[in-house]
Structures are given as structure tokens and as C-alpha cells.
Amino acid sequence: MGTALPPIRLAGDVVIETPVVLAPMSGVTDLPFRRLARELGTGLVVSEMIASTAMIRENRQSLKMAEVAKEMEGFGAPSSVQLAGCDPAVMADAARLVVDRGAAVVDINFGCPVKKVAVGQSAGSALMRDEQRAAAILEATVRAVPVPVTLKMRMGWDHQSLNAPRLARIAQECGIRLVTIHGRTRQQLYTGTADWDFIARVKDAVAIPVIANGDIVTVEGAAEALRRSGADGVMVGRGCYGRPWFPAQVAAFLREGVRLPDPSLAVERDILLRHFDAILVHHGEHVGVRMARKHVAWYSRGLPGSAEFRARVNALETRPAVLDAIARFYVPLIESGAERGAERGAERGAERGAGGQAARDGLPMAA
Numbered sequence: 364m365g366t367a368l369p370p371i372r373l374a375g376d377v378v379i380e381t382p383v384v385l386a387p388m389s390g391v392t393d394l395p396f397r398r399l400a401r402e403l404g405t406g407l408v409v410s411e412m413i414a415s416t417a418m419i420r421e422n423r424q425s426l427k428m429a430e431v432a433k434e435m436e437g438f439g440a441p442s443s444v445q446l447a448g449c450d451p452a453v454m455a456d457a458a459r460l461v462v463d464r465g466a467a468v469v470d471i472n473f474g475c476p477v478k479k480v481a482v483g484q485s486a487g488s489a490l491m492r493d494e495q496r497a498a499a500i501l502e503a504t505v506r507a508v509p510v511p512v513t514l515k516m517r518m519g520w521d522h523q524s525l526n527a528p529r530l531a532r533i534a535q536e537c538g539i540r541l542v543t544i545h546g547r548t549r550q551q552l553y554t555g556t557a558d559w560d561f562i563a564r565v566k567d568a569v570a571i572p573v574i575a576n577g578d579i580v581t582v583e584g585a586a587e588a589l590r591r592s593g594a595d596g597v598m599v600g601r602g603c604y605g606r607p608w609f610p611a612q613v614a615a616f617l618r619e620g621v622r623l624p625d626p627s628l629a630v631e632r633d634i635l636l637r638h639f640d641a642i643l644v645h646h647g648e649h650v651g652v653r654m655a656r657k658h659v660a661w662y663s664r665g666l667p668g669s670a671e672f673r674a675r676v677n678a679l680e681t682r683p684a685v686l687d688a689i690a691r692f693y694v695p696l697i698e699s700g701a702e703r704g705a706e707r708g709a710e711r712g713a714e715r716g717a718g719g720q721a722a723r724d725g726l727p728m729a730a
């Protein structure tokens with residue numbers, strides 16, 4: 364394959380060296396996950412969506428979500444913090460706060476389809492139906508902060524109002540530096556398949572970089588999404604479940620046509636252990652053990668005995684117990700040279716493409 368994938372310069376010193384982006388995902392892309400993905404070669408990581416109203420109250424949960432890993436700034440993989448809201452002044456204040464706390468980029472959410480956000484608060488994807496308010500929010504946020512502001516949205520509210528190209532142009536005029544398009548409408552939620560061809564219409568409408576998002580679960584899919592959209596990079600969400608190294612594999616394939624192998628089971632286990640402990644440090648042991656369950660399950664998918672392992676871990680409540688379960692599961696597999704079933708890739712593609720995975724895991728279906 365081998366498509367050129369030049370770096371994206373968002374501002375003087377804010378460069379996305381490798382435009383393969385980890386999608387913002389509520390309940391998933393907390394600081395431990397973003398830090399890991401970045402260490403393993405992701406070009407840009409985006410926080411979970413933070414409600415601007417909660418951010419300006421500086422509530423504990425929002426502050427935690429807005430934390431960024433400062434030690435890795437300046438290495439061509441900036442940290443972005445995503446905000447949602449419908450009041451320009453509140454969004455501007457929230458943006459200042461997250462920049463004060465280290466965000467190198469602020470991302471604005473016009474994609475969230477969740478009723479509570481889109482209908483209850485007229486935020487997220489609802490703003491695609493109110494271009495005037497959308498412009499006011501974009502303008503106020505851009506004016507409020509010295510860092511680049513980006514925008515993530517869907518194709519439109521529904522197939523009768525596919526206004527992403529027009530809104531992208533408005534965003535560009537407001538000073539937005541990059542737009543990401545999830546190739547679905549709000550009404551589709553996570554059903555159907557992402558329309559990578561439509562993203563080309565956004566690309567044609569603007570001069571700022573465009574990132575293609577939706578249903579990228581294989582390196583070939585990433586190449587196809589890029590080819591069909593003509594976008595400047597790709598964003599991967601559910602395809603990173605249990606494999607924070609996937610963006611690096613995508614980048615190697617797009618850049619050099621090289622297929623980096625998955626890590627060995629021993630390395631996978633080590634990454635999982637590091638991820639698990641980072642979750643416990645960030646959230647505390649009590650909450651962390653629970654938060655980690657879905658990640659532990661995702662890593663182990665496709666391995667012999669993974670269903671029993673998952674059930675066991677879901678019943679455990681302490682760090683030593685989970686560490687013991689991980690060792691009992693992985694060590695015999697590593698020693699016997701077991702391999703992951705070949706179906707893992709297909710299984711991920713099929714389930715994640717439809718968004719079924721998040722639903723089954725009881726995760727919030729934001730944006």
C-alpha cells in the first residue's frame with residue numbers, strides 16, 4: 364500500500380507527526396489509556412468529552428478527565444481535550460481552564476448523539492442543526508485560547524440535512540484548525556456503516572486538514588478510508604479496544620506499506636499489566652478495578668478460555684486478585700505458545716463496525 368501521510372501542523376509548535384488519532388471515547392479514553400496509546404505511537408490523543416458547564420464548576424470528575432500527560436508534550440503527539448456545550452461564553456471559559464491545565468489542543472464536540480446531550484442540553488450533534496449558534500461557539504472558543512481549536516462532528520443530523528461540508532467551511536472561517544468527520548448522521552447513532560466517501564465532500568469544501576473517522580478496525584480499512592475520503596489522516600475509536608498499539612500499526616501500513624505484527628502474548632500481558640496499574644493509580648483501587656474490567660476483557664478476546672477469564676475478573680475487587688487472575692490466564696498460554704484465534708480481527712470488525720460492542724459492554728454511546 365504505502366500512502367503518504369504527511370505531518371499536520373496545527374500551529375507553530377503544535378504538530379501531529381503521524382495523523383493517526385485515538386478517538387475521544389467516554390468511559391474509555393481516560394488518561395491511562397491515552398498515555399499508553401501515545402507511548403505506543405499514536406499521533407494525537409483526545410480526552411473523553413467534558414461538559415463545559417461541569418468544567419467551569421471545576422468538579423472533580425471533570426478535572427480528572429481534563430488531565431493530560433505533560434511529560435510527553437513536544438514530541439509530535441499533542442494531547443487534546445474535548446469540550447461539549449451550547450453556551451459560547453461557558454465554552455470559552457471551559458477552554459481557558461483546560462488549556463491552563465495543559466491541553467495543547469481543544470476539541471469541540473458537535474457529534475454526540477446521546478439524548479441527554481443532544482436533546483436535553485442542545486449540545487453535541489444538536490449544534491449541527493443550529494449553524495448560527497455553532498458558529499458563535501466556535502468563534503468564542505477560538506478567541507478564548509492561544510492553542511489550536513479543532514472540531515469533531517458527524518455528516519449531519521440526518522440524511523436530509525447532510526451539512527457537514529457547510530459547517531466545516533463555517534468552522535474554517537471561525538479559525539478552527541482541523542475537522543474530524545464521523546461518517547454517520549446523528550439519527551444513525553452507531554447503526555449502518557460509516558460513509559467514507561461522504562467525507563470527501565467535506566475535504567473538498569475546506570482547506571484545513573480533515574480526519575476521517577468511523578469503522579476503521581483493520582490497517583486495510585484505514586487505507587481504504589483514506590483513499591475514499593482523501594482525508595489527511597484517520598481517527599480510530601473502537602478498533603483500539605484492547606490494542607492500544609493499533610494506531611501505530613495503521614501508521615506503519617499507511618506510510619510504508621508495512622504490516623507490524625501484533626505484540627507477542629508476553630508483551631501483550633506486560634502492556635495489560637502496565638495499563639491496569641495506571642488505571643488504579645489514576646482512579647484509585649476501588650473504582651479502578653471496576654473501570655479496568657472492560658479493558659482486561661478486550662485484551663483477552665479471541666484467546667482460548669477468555670470468556671471464563673472475563674467472568675472471573677468481573678467478580679474480583681482487589682488488585683492482588685486481578686493480578687493473580689491475569690497471571691493464571693496468560694502464563695500457561697505464553698508457555699504453551701498459544702495463539703489468538705484468527706477470527707479476532709474479523710470479530711472486532713464485525714462487532715465494532717455496528718457499535719454493538721459498546722452497547723454490550725454497557726458503555727456510554729456518546730458522540
Ligand SMILES: Cc1cc2nc3c(=O)[nH]c(=O)nc-3n(C[C@H](O)[C@H](O)[C@H](O)COP(=O)(O)O)c2cc1C
Nearest residue numbers: 386387388389412545577578599600601721729730
Ligand atoms: C464508548 C464510546 C464513547 C464515545 N465517546 C465519545 C466522546 O466522548 N466524544 C466524541 O466526540 N465521540 C465519542 N465517541 C465516538 C467516537 O469518538 C467515534 O466517533 C465513533 O466511535 C466512530 O469511530 P470508531 O468506529 O472508530 O469507533 C464515543 C464512542 C464510543 C463507542
